[in-house]
Amino acid sequence: MAFPSQEHQPFAHLGVPNAAFYRAILRAFARAKERFIVHLRPEDVAAELRRDNDDALAQALDKLREWGNLRADADTGRVTSVEDFHRKRYLFQLTHAGQAAEQAIAFYEDAIGKRGALQSVALGDIAEQLQSLAVLARDADPDPGRVHLLLLSLSDRFSSLADNAQAFMASLRRAIDFSDGDVAGFIAYKERLIDYINRFIADLANSGARIATLLEELERFDHDRLLRLAAGREAADAVPDQEEAAEAYVKAEEAAFASWSNRWRGLRDWFVSTGADRPSQARLLRQAAITAIKQLIDTVGLLNERRSGRSDRSADFRALARWFAEAPDEAAAHRLWRAAFGLTPARHLTVTAATLEEWREAEAGAAWREAPPIRISPQLRRTGSYERRGRPNKVTDRSQARMLLVEQAERETSETAAARAALRTSGPVLLSELDKLDPRAFGLFLGLLGDALAARRPGETEVKTMSADGSMEIRLTLVPDGGEVEIHTEDGVLTGPEHVIEITDLTAAP
Secondary structure, three states: OOOOOOOOOOOHHHHOOOHHHHHHHHHHHHHHHHOOOOOEOHHHHHHHHOOOOOHHHHHHHHHHHHHOOEEEEEOOOOOOOHHHHHOOOEEEEEOHHHHHHHHHHHHHHHHHHOOOOOOHHHHHHHHHHHHHHHHHHOOOOOOHHHHHHHHHHHHHHHHHHHHHHHHHHHHHHHHHOOOOOOHHHHHHHHHHHHHHHHHHHHHHHHHHHHHHHHHHHHHHOOHHHHHHHHHHHHHHHHOOOOOOOHHHHHHHHHHHHHHHHHHHHHHHHHHOOOOOOOOOHHHHHHHHHHHHHHHHHHHHHHHHHHHHOOOOHHHHHHHHHHHHHHOOOHHHHHHHHHHHHOOOOOOOOOOOHHHHHHHHHOOOOOOHHHOOOOOOOHHHHHHOOOOOOOOOOOOOOOHHHHHHHHHHHHHHHHHHHHHHHHHOOOOOEEHHHOOOEOHHHHHHHHHHHHHHHHHOOOOOOEEEEEOOOOOEEEEEEEOOOOOEEEEEEOOEEEEEEOEEEEEEEOOOOO
8 A cells, every 4th residue: 555645855864864874775776776676675675785674774764755755555465364464564666756856866966076087989989970970861761760869879979078078177177276185196197187188189189170070061961851850750759649649749849850959059069160259169178178288287386396395485584574583682683684684784886996996906705804995985975975076988889899799699600500510410320420520519419419318218219309499300219239439529539329310400491
Protein backbone atom coordinates (compact mmCIF):
# COMPACT_ATOMS: atom_id res chain seq x y z
CA MET A 1 0.00 0.00 0.00
CA ALA A 2 1.12 3.60 -0.60
CA PHE A 3 1.40 6.18 2.13
CA PRO A 4 -0.73 9.30 1.71
CA SER A 5 1.07 12.07 -0.12
CA GLN A 6 2.38 15.05 1.83
CA GLU A 7 3.82 18.35 0.82
CA HIS A 8 7.17 17.68 -0.88
CA GLN A 9 10.32 18.77 0.95
CA PRO A 10 12.96 16.91 -1.09
CA PHE A 11 15.80 19.18 0.08
CA ALA A 12 15.01 18.94 3.79
CA HIS A 13 17.60 16.17 4.32
CA LEU A 14 20.45 18.60 3.49
CA GLY A 15 19.99 20.59 6.69
CA VAL A 16 19.71 17.82 9.30
CA PRO A 17 22.48 16.30 11.46
CA ASN A 18 22.60 13.00 9.51
CA ALA A 19 22.70 14.70 6.11
CA ALA A 20 25.64 12.56 4.89
CA PHE A 21 23.73 9.35 5.70
CA TYR A 22 20.64 10.54 3.84
CA ARG A 23 22.76 11.61 0.84
CA ALA A 24 24.37 8.17 0.70
CA ILE A 25 20.96 6.47 0.69
CA LEU A 26 19.60 8.69 -2.09
CA ARG A 27 22.78 8.21 -4.16
CA ALA A 28 22.24 4.45 -3.83
CA PHE A 29 18.75 4.84 -5.30
CA ALA A 30 20.11 7.09 -8.08
CA ARG A 31 22.79 4.52 -9.00
CA ALA A 32 20.19 1.77 -9.01
CA LYS A 33 18.01 3.80 -11.36
CA GLU A 34 20.98 4.17 -13.71
CA ARG A 35 21.06 0.34 -13.79
CA PHE A 36 17.31 0.39 -14.66
CA ILE A 37 16.37 -0.90 -11.17
CA VAL A 38 13.36 1.01 -9.90
CA HIS A 39 12.45 -0.62 -6.56
CA LEU A 40 14.82 -1.37 -3.71
CA ARG A 41 14.15 -3.28 -0.49
CA PRO A 42 15.83 -2.14 2.74
CA GLU A 43 18.26 -5.07 2.55
CA ASP A 44 19.18 -4.01 -1.00
CA VAL A 45 19.96 -0.52 0.24
CA ALA A 46 22.03 -1.95 3.11
CA ALA A 47 24.00 -4.11 0.66
CA GLU A 48 24.60 -1.08 -1.57
CA LEU A 49 25.86 0.92 1.41
CA ARG A 50 27.79 -2.08 2.81
CA ARG A 51 26.21 -1.81 6.26
CA ASP A 52 23.71 -3.72 8.39
CA ASN A 53 19.98 -3.56 7.77
CA ASP A 54 19.23 -2.07 11.18
CA ASP A 55 16.72 0.27 12.76
CA ALA A 56 18.75 3.36 11.82
CA LEU A 57 18.41 2.52 8.14
CA ALA A 58 14.69 1.84 8.53
CA GLN A 59 14.18 5.17 10.28
CA ALA A 60 16.18 7.02 7.59
CA LEU A 61 14.09 5.45 4.82
CA ASP A 62 10.90 6.42 6.65
CA LYS A 63 12.11 10.03 7.05
CA LEU A 64 12.98 10.27 3.35
CA ARG A 65 9.51 8.96 2.59
CA GLU A 66 8.00 11.67 4.82
CA TRP A 67 9.99 14.40 3.04
CA GLY A 68 8.80 13.16 -0.34
CA ASN A 69 12.11 11.83 -1.66
CA LEU A 70 10.98 8.18 -1.63
CA ARG A 71 7.77 6.32 -2.19
CA ALA A 72 6.97 3.17 -0.18
CA ASP A 73 4.78 0.38 -1.57
CA ALA A 74 3.83 -2.82 0.16
CA ASP A 75 6.15 -5.67 -0.73
CA THR A 76 3.85 -8.61 -1.53
CA GLY A 77 6.25 -10.42 -3.80
CA ARG A 78 7.61 -12.66 -1.02
CA VAL A 79 4.38 -13.24 0.95
CA THR A 80 3.91 -16.93 1.72
CA SER A 81 1.50 -16.70 4.66
CA VAL A 82 -1.06 -14.42 6.31
CA GLU A 83 1.54 -13.42 8.89
CA ASP A 84 3.91 -12.30 6.12
CA PHE A 85 1.14 -10.24 4.58
CA HIS A 86 0.49 -8.34 7.79
CA ARG A 87 4.21 -7.88 8.51
CA LYS A 88 5.52 -4.48 7.30
CA ARG A 89 7.56 -5.09 4.20
CA TYR A 90 8.05 -2.26 1.75
CA LEU A 91 9.57 -1.57 -1.63
CA PHE A 92 11.08 1.91 -1.94
CA GLN A 93 11.62 3.96 -5.07
CA LEU A 94 12.50 7.56 -5.91
CA THR A 95 9.57 9.90 -6.39
CA HIS A 96 9.53 12.46 -9.19
CA ALA A 97 10.36 15.16 -6.68
CA GLY A 98 13.17 13.07 -5.19
CA GLN A 99 14.66 12.31 -8.59
CA ALA A 100 14.49 15.99 -9.59
CA ALA A 101 16.20 16.95 -6.32
CA GLU A 102 18.97 14.39 -6.92
CA GLN A 103 19.56 15.72 -10.42
CA ALA A 104 19.67 19.30 -9.15
CA ILE A 105 22.13 18.44 -6.37
CA ALA A 106 24.33 16.42 -8.74
CA PHE A 107 24.36 19.26 -11.25
CA TYR A 108 25.27 21.76 -8.52
CA GLU A 109 28.10 19.60 -7.16
CA ASP A 110 29.44 18.99 -10.65
CA ALA A 111 29.34 22.69 -11.54
CA ILE A 112 31.05 23.75 -8.30
CA GLY A 113 33.81 21.14 -8.41
CA LYS A 114 34.34 21.10 -12.15
CA ARG A 115 37.79 22.23 -13.25
CA GLY A 116 37.26 21.45 -16.93
CA ALA A 117 39.74 20.44 -19.61
CA LEU A 118 40.74 21.56 -23.06
CA GLN A 119 39.55 18.62 -25.15
CA SER A 120 41.71 18.10 -28.23
CA VAL A 121 39.97 14.75 -28.86
CA ALA A 122 36.58 16.49 -29.02
CA LEU A 123 37.88 18.72 -31.81
CA GLY A 124 38.75 15.66 -33.90
CA ASP A 125 35.38 14.04 -33.17
CA ILE A 126 33.51 17.18 -34.23
CA ALA A 127 35.47 17.32 -37.48
CA GLU A 128 34.77 13.64 -38.22
CA GLN A 129 31.04 14.03 -37.53
CA LEU A 130 30.85 17.09 -39.78
CA GLN A 131 32.68 15.12 -42.48
CA SER A 132 30.07 12.34 -42.23
CA LEU A 133 27.25 14.94 -42.42
CA ALA A 134 28.86 16.45 -45.51
CA VAL A 135 28.78 13.01 -47.17
CA LEU A 136 25.08 12.63 -46.32
CA ALA A 137 24.32 16.18 -47.49
CA ARG A 138 25.46 15.27 -51.01
CA ASP A 139 22.75 12.57 -51.24
CA ALA A 140 19.41 13.54 -52.74
CA ASP A 141 17.55 11.51 -50.10
CA PRO A 142 19.73 11.12 -46.97
CA ASP A 143 18.79 8.68 -44.24
CA PRO A 144 16.96 10.68 -41.50
CA GLY A 145 18.05 8.26 -38.79
CA ARG A 146 21.75 8.62 -39.57
CA VAL A 147 21.42 12.39 -39.89
CA HIS A 148 19.64 12.64 -36.55
CA LEU A 149 22.18 10.45 -34.73
CA LEU A 150 25.12 12.40 -36.18
CA LEU A 151 23.57 15.72 -35.19
CA LEU A 152 22.87 14.45 -31.67
CA SER A 153 26.44 13.22 -31.29
CA LEU A 154 27.77 16.47 -32.75
CA SER A 155 25.67 18.54 -30.35
CA ASP A 156 26.80 16.47 -27.38
CA ARG A 157 30.51 16.72 -28.21
CA PHE A 158 30.30 20.42 -28.96
CA SER A 159 28.43 21.17 -25.71
CA SER A 160 31.03 19.19 -23.76
CA LEU A 161 33.88 21.02 -25.52
CA ALA A 162 32.42 24.48 -24.85
CA ASP A 163 31.49 23.78 -21.22
CA ASN A 164 34.84 22.20 -20.39
CA ALA A 165 36.79 24.99 -22.08
CA GLN A 166 34.91 27.59 -20.07
CA ALA A 167 35.42 25.67 -16.82
CA PHE A 168 39.11 25.12 -17.60
CA MET A 169 39.81 28.80 -18.22
CA ALA A 170 37.95 29.71 -15.03
CA SER A 171 39.93 27.17 -12.98
CA LEU A 172 43.15 28.36 -14.63
CA ARG A 173 42.35 31.92 -13.58
CA ARG A 174 41.77 30.70 -10.01
CA ALA A 175 45.12 28.88 -10.10
CA ILE A 176 46.92 31.98 -11.35
CA ASP A 177 45.25 34.16 -8.71
CA PHE A 178 46.22 31.60 -5.99
CA SER A 179 42.66 31.42 -4.72
CA ASP A 180 43.31 27.72 -4.06
CA GLY A 181 46.39 28.56 -1.99
CA ASP A 182 48.44 25.57 -3.22
CA VAL A 183 51.59 27.41 -4.28
CA ALA A 184 53.83 24.32 -4.14
CA GLY A 185 51.44 22.35 -6.33
CA PHE A 186 51.22 25.23 -8.78
CA ILE A 187 55.01 25.33 -9.14
CA ALA A 188 55.12 21.55 -9.63
CA TYR A 189 52.60 21.22 -12.43
CA LYS A 190 53.06 24.53 -14.32
CA GLU A 191 55.39 23.03 -16.97
CA ARG A 192 52.96 20.21 -17.77
CA LEU A 193 50.12 22.73 -17.84
CA ILE A 194 51.94 25.01 -20.29
CA ASP A 195 52.82 22.04 -22.52
CA TYR A 196 49.19 20.88 -22.38
CA ILE A 197 47.89 24.34 -23.37
CA ASN A 198 50.45 24.56 -26.19
CA ARG A 199 49.29 21.23 -27.62
CA PHE A 200 45.65 22.30 -27.43
CA ILE A 201 46.44 25.62 -29.17
CA ALA A 202 48.10 23.71 -32.03
CA ASP A 203 45.18 21.25 -32.27
CA LEU A 204 42.68 24.10 -32.14
CA ALA A 205 44.44 25.91 -34.98
CA ASN A 206 44.52 22.80 -37.17
CA SER A 207 41.14 21.26 -36.34
CA GLY A 208 39.42 24.64 -36.09
CA ALA A 209 40.33 25.51 -39.67
CA ARG A 210 39.10 22.11 -40.87
CA ILE A 211 35.82 22.47 -38.92
CA ALA A 212 35.22 25.96 -40.34
CA THR A 213 35.75 24.65 -43.87
CA LEU A 214 33.33 21.75 -43.30
CA LEU A 215 30.68 24.09 -41.88
CA GLU A 216 30.85 26.31 -44.94
CA GLU A 217 30.68 23.24 -47.19
CA LEU A 218 27.57 21.95 -45.39
CA GLU A 219 25.88 25.32 -45.72
CA ARG A 220 26.51 25.22 -49.47
CA PHE A 221 24.71 21.86 -49.58
CA ASP A 222 21.68 23.28 -47.70
CA HIS A 223 22.30 22.23 -44.11
CA ASP A 224 18.75 23.32 -43.20
CA ARG A 225 17.53 20.20 -45.00
CA LEU A 226 19.47 18.02 -42.56
CA LEU A 227 18.20 20.01 -39.60
CA ARG A 228 14.63 19.55 -40.88
CA LEU A 229 15.11 15.76 -40.97
CA ALA A 230 16.31 15.73 -37.35
CA ALA A 231 13.45 18.02 -36.30
CA GLY A 232 10.93 15.73 -38.03
CA ARG A 233 12.17 12.69 -36.10
CA GLU A 234 11.99 14.56 -32.78
CA ALA A 235 8.49 15.83 -33.61
CA ALA A 236 7.40 12.26 -34.40
CA ASP A 237 8.55 11.20 -30.94
CA ALA A 238 6.72 14.11 -29.33
CA VAL A 239 3.49 13.54 -31.31
CA PRO A 240 3.30 9.85 -32.28
CA ASP A 241 -0.09 10.03 -34.06
CA GLN A 242 0.43 12.57 -36.83
CA GLU A 243 -2.98 12.11 -38.45
CA GLU A 244 -4.99 13.09 -35.36
CA ALA A 245 -2.56 15.80 -34.19
CA ALA A 246 -1.29 17.35 -37.40
CA GLU A 247 -1.25 20.86 -35.98
CA ALA A 248 0.60 19.73 -32.85
CA TYR A 249 3.11 17.89 -35.04
CA VAL A 250 3.79 21.03 -37.09
CA LYS A 251 4.34 23.08 -33.94
CA ALA A 252 6.64 20.43 -32.47
CA GLU A 253 8.61 20.24 -35.73
CA GLU A 254 9.02 24.01 -35.92
CA ALA A 255 10.13 24.15 -32.29
CA ALA A 256 12.66 21.36 -32.88
CA PHE A 257 13.93 23.01 -36.06
CA ALA A 258 14.35 26.34 -34.25
CA SER A 259 16.31 24.55 -31.53
CA TRP A 260 18.60 22.83 -34.05
CA SER A 261 19.08 26.10 -35.98
CA ASN A 262 20.13 27.83 -32.77
CA ARG A 263 22.62 25.05 -31.98
CA TRP A 264 24.01 25.23 -35.51
CA ARG A 265 24.45 28.98 -35.15
CA GLY A 266 26.33 28.45 -31.89
CA LEU A 267 28.59 25.90 -33.59
CA ARG A 268 29.28 28.30 -36.44
CA ASP A 269 29.97 31.25 -34.13
CA TRP A 270 32.41 29.06 -32.23
CA PHE A 271 34.59 28.19 -35.22
CA VAL A 272 33.86 30.74 -38.00
CA SER A 273 34.77 34.42 -37.70
CA THR A 274 32.38 36.89 -39.32
CA GLY A 275 34.86 39.75 -39.49
CA ALA A 276 37.61 41.53 -37.62
CA ASP A 277 35.11 42.95 -35.16
CA ARG A 278 33.45 39.56 -34.50
CA PRO A 279 36.12 36.88 -34.12
CA SER A 280 35.13 33.27 -33.52
CA GLN A 281 35.02 31.81 -30.02
CA ALA A 282 37.81 29.42 -31.00
CA ARG A 283 40.06 32.36 -31.85
CA LEU A 284 39.16 34.10 -28.59
CA LEU A 285 39.88 30.87 -26.69
CA ARG A 286 43.23 30.57 -28.45
CA GLN A 287 44.11 34.15 -27.50
CA ALA A 288 43.00 33.54 -23.93
CA ALA A 289 45.14 30.40 -23.75
CA ILE A 290 48.19 32.27 -25.07
CA THR A 291 47.59 35.05 -22.54
CA ALA A 292 47.25 32.42 -19.81
CA ILE A 293 50.67 30.99 -20.73
CA LYS A 294 52.24 34.45 -20.39
CA GLN A 295 50.50 34.96 -17.06
CA LEU A 296 51.65 31.55 -15.85
CA ILE A 297 55.25 32.40 -16.71
CA ASP A 298 54.98 35.79 -14.98
CA THR A 299 53.40 34.16 -11.95
CA VAL A 300 56.15 31.57 -11.72
CA GLY A 301 58.73 34.34 -11.92
CA LEU A 302 56.98 36.21 -9.12
CA LEU A 303 56.86 33.06 -6.99
CA ASN A 304 60.54 32.38 -7.58
CA GLU A 305 61.35 35.92 -6.47
CA ARG A 306 59.31 35.43 -3.31
CA ARG A 307 60.94 32.07 -2.59
CA SER A 308 64.45 33.41 -3.21
CA GLY A 309 63.90 36.09 -0.60
CA ARG A 310 64.38 39.09 -2.89
CA SER A 311 63.47 42.32 -1.14
CA ASP A 312 61.85 45.51 -2.39
CA ARG A 313 61.73 49.09 -1.17
CA SER A 314 58.63 48.57 0.96
CA ALA A 315 60.24 45.61 2.72
CA ASP A 316 63.38 47.68 3.33
CA PHE A 317 61.37 50.49 4.88
CA ARG A 318 59.48 48.02 7.10
CA ALA A 319 62.78 46.57 8.30
CA LEU A 320 64.12 50.09 8.93
CA ALA A 321 60.99 50.98 10.89
CA ARG A 322 61.49 47.89 13.02
CA TRP A 323 65.09 48.93 13.72
CA PHE A 324 63.91 52.39 14.78
CA ALA A 325 61.36 50.81 17.11
CA GLU A 326 64.07 48.60 18.64
CA ALA A 327 66.57 51.48 19.12
CA PRO A 328 67.59 51.61 22.83
CA ASP A 329 67.66 55.44 23.06
CA GLU A 330 67.34 58.63 21.01
CA ALA A 331 71.07 58.83 20.38
CA ALA A 332 71.00 55.40 18.75
CA ALA A 333 67.97 56.45 16.68
CA HIS A 334 69.85 59.55 15.50
CA ARG A 335 72.89 57.46 14.52
CA LEU A 336 70.61 55.09 12.62
CA TRP A 337 69.00 58.06 10.87
CA ARG A 338 72.37 59.44 9.75
CA ALA A 339 73.53 56.01 8.58
CA ALA A 340 70.32 55.29 6.65
CA PHE A 341 69.68 58.64 5.00
CA GLY A 342 72.95 60.59 5.25
CA LEU A 343 71.14 63.92 5.63
CA THR A 344 74.09 65.77 7.18
CA PRO A 345 74.52 69.49 6.47
CA ALA A 346 76.34 69.92 3.14
CA ARG A 347 76.58 73.35 1.50
CA HIS A 348 79.25 72.62 -1.14
CA LEU A 349 76.99 72.60 -4.16
CA THR A 350 79.88 73.65 -6.45
CA VAL A 351 83.64 73.32 -6.32
CA THR A 352 86.39 75.47 -7.71
CA ALA A 353 88.58 74.62 -10.71
CA ALA A 354 91.62 74.27 -8.42
CA THR A 355 89.79 71.63 -6.36
CA LEU A 356 88.86 69.69 -9.52
CA GLU A 357 92.49 69.76 -10.65
CA GLU A 358 93.67 68.44 -7.29
CA TRP A 359 91.12 65.63 -7.47
CA ARG A 360 92.41 64.56 -10.88
CA GLU A 361 95.94 64.26 -9.49
CA ALA A 362 94.79 62.28 -6.42
CA GLU A 363 95.02 58.51 -6.44
CA ALA A 364 91.80 56.57 -7.00
CA GLY A 365 92.20 54.49 -3.83
CA ALA A 366 93.08 57.36 -1.50
CA ALA A 367 91.20 57.57 1.80
CA TRP A 368 88.83 60.48 2.33
CA ARG A 369 90.92 61.90 5.16
CA GLU A 370 94.01 61.93 2.88
CA ALA A 371 92.23 63.28 -0.22
CA PRO A 372 92.49 66.97 -1.16
CA PRO A 373 89.99 69.12 0.73
CA ILE A 374 86.95 70.75 -0.86
CA ARG A 375 87.44 74.53 -1.02
CA ILE A 376 84.11 76.31 -0.69
CA SER A 377 83.57 79.93 -1.52
CA PRO A 378 83.07 82.09 1.61
CA GLN A 379 80.03 83.62 -0.05
CA LEU A 380 78.51 80.15 -0.52
CA ARG A 381 79.23 79.32 3.12
CA ARG A 382 77.78 82.61 4.35
CA THR A 383 74.73 83.06 2.12
CA GLY A 384 74.04 79.54 0.80
CA SER A 385 74.24 80.67 -2.84
CA TYR A 386 77.11 81.20 -5.23
CA GLU A 387 77.00 83.25 -8.40
CA ARG A 388 80.04 83.27 -10.62
CA ARG A 389 81.23 86.60 -11.91
CA GLY A 390 82.45 87.28 -15.41
CA ARG A 391 81.79 85.86 -18.85
CA PRO A 392 80.16 82.41 -19.15
CA ASN A 393 82.13 79.47 -20.48
CA LYS A 394 82.20 78.94 -24.22
CA VAL A 395 80.08 76.17 -25.71
CA THR A 396 82.29 73.18 -26.43
CA ASP A 397 82.42 72.08 -30.06
CA ARG A 398 81.91 68.30 -30.06
CA SER A 399 81.50 67.77 -33.82
CA GLN A 400 84.95 66.20 -34.18
CA ALA A 401 84.25 63.80 -31.29
CA ARG A 402 80.95 62.81 -32.90
CA MET A 403 82.73 62.13 -36.20
CA LEU A 404 85.21 59.91 -34.39
CA LEU A 405 82.36 57.99 -32.76
CA VAL A 406 80.63 57.51 -36.13
CA GLU A 407 83.85 56.27 -37.72
CA GLN A 408 84.43 53.89 -34.82
CA ALA A 409 80.87 52.51 -35.07
CA GLU A 410 81.20 52.00 -38.85
CA ARG A 411 84.54 50.30 -38.40
CA GLU A 412 83.15 47.96 -35.74
CA THR A 413 80.13 47.18 -37.91
CA SER A 414 82.31 46.29 -40.90
CA GLU A 415 84.62 44.19 -38.72
CA THR A 416 81.61 42.34 -37.25
CA ALA A 417 80.22 41.72 -40.74
CA ALA A 418 83.61 40.40 -41.86
CA ALA A 419 83.74 38.15 -38.79
CA ARG A 420 80.27 36.76 -39.56
CA ALA A 421 81.31 36.13 -43.14
CA ALA A 422 84.44 34.34 -41.96
CA LEU A 423 82.46 32.13 -39.57
CA ARG A 424 79.65 31.30 -41.99
CA THR A 425 79.95 27.74 -43.32
CA SER A 426 78.59 26.41 -46.60
CA GLY A 427 77.34 23.32 -44.77
CA PRO A 428 78.23 21.02 -41.88
CA VAL A 429 82.00 20.98 -41.28
CA LEU A 430 84.29 19.59 -38.62
CA LEU A 431 85.76 21.88 -36.00
CA SER A 432 89.21 20.70 -37.03
CA GLU A 433 88.56 21.97 -40.57
CA LEU A 434 87.98 25.59 -39.54
CA ASP A 435 90.55 28.08 -40.81
CA LYS A 436 92.65 30.26 -38.55
CA LEU A 437 90.43 32.96 -37.07
CA ASP A 438 91.32 36.59 -36.39
CA PRO A 439 90.65 37.95 -32.86
CA ARG A 440 87.23 39.48 -33.69
CA ALA A 441 86.03 36.37 -35.54
CA PHE A 442 87.36 34.17 -32.75
CA GLY A 443 85.51 36.24 -30.10
CA LEU A 444 82.27 35.92 -32.08
CA PHE A 445 82.92 32.17 -32.49
CA LEU A 446 83.43 31.74 -28.74
CA GLY A 447 80.11 33.50 -28.07
CA LEU A 448 78.26 31.22 -30.51
CA LEU A 449 79.95 28.13 -29.13
CA GLY A 450 79.06 29.14 -25.57
CA ASP A 451 75.38 29.70 -26.52
CA ALA A 452 75.21 26.28 -28.18
CA LEU A 453 76.85 24.42 -25.28
CA ALA A 454 74.62 26.22 -22.77
CA ALA A 455 71.49 25.24 -24.72
CA ARG A 456 72.48 21.56 -24.97
CA ARG A 457 70.83 19.44 -22.29
CA PRO A 458 72.60 16.64 -20.42
CA GLY A 459 72.70 13.47 -22.49
CA GLU A 460 72.12 15.22 -25.83
CA THR A 461 74.68 15.11 -28.61
CA GLU A 462 73.11 17.65 -30.96
CA VAL A 463 71.85 21.18 -30.40
CA LYS A 464 70.59 24.03 -32.56
CA THR A 465 70.35 27.59 -31.30
CA MET A 466 70.73 31.23 -32.28
CA SER A 467 72.92 34.05 -31.06
CA ALA A 468 71.58 36.52 -28.53
CA ASP A 469 70.89 39.16 -31.21
CA GLY A 470 69.21 36.61 -33.50
CA SER A 471 71.62 37.29 -36.38
CA MET A 472 73.37 33.89 -36.52
CA GLU A 473 72.31 30.27 -36.14
CA ILE A 474 74.59 27.45 -35.02
CA ARG A 475 74.06 23.68 -35.16
CA LEU A 476 76.50 21.61 -33.10
CA THR A 477 76.77 17.81 -33.18
CA LEU A 478 79.21 15.77 -31.09
CA VAL A 479 81.36 13.31 -33.05
CA PRO A 480 81.62 10.02 -31.11
CA ASP A 481 85.25 9.00 -30.55
CA GLY A 482 86.34 12.05 -32.53
CA GLY A 483 89.21 12.84 -30.21
CA GLU A 484 90.56 16.29 -29.34
CA VAL A 485 90.83 19.11 -31.89
CA GLU A 486 92.82 22.35 -31.84
CA ILE A 487 91.76 25.74 -33.22
CA HIS A 488 94.70 28.13 -33.62
CA THR A 489 94.22 31.86 -33.15
CA GLU A 490 96.44 34.89 -32.59
CA ASP A 491 95.57 34.76 -28.89
CA GLY A 492 96.32 31.07 -28.43
CA VAL A 493 95.04 27.56 -29.12
CA LEU A 494 91.52 26.35 -28.25
CA THR A 495 91.22 22.59 -27.59
CA GLY A 496 88.13 20.47 -27.16
CA PRO A 497 86.24 17.39 -28.37
CA GLU A 498 85.54 17.03 -32.08
CA HIS A 499 82.16 18.34 -33.28
CA VAL A 500 80.34 18.86 -36.54
CA ILE A 501 79.40 22.53 -36.75
CA GLU A 502 77.18 24.50 -39.11
CA ILE A 503 76.97 28.29 -38.80
CA THR A 504 74.39 30.29 -40.77
CA ASP A 505 74.32 34.08 -41.10
CA LEU A 506 70.60 34.91 -40.89
CA THR A 507 71.18 38.51 -41.99
CA ALA A 508 72.93 37.57 -45.24
CA ALA A 509 70.99 37.52 -48.50
CA PRO A 510 70.16 33.98 -49.71
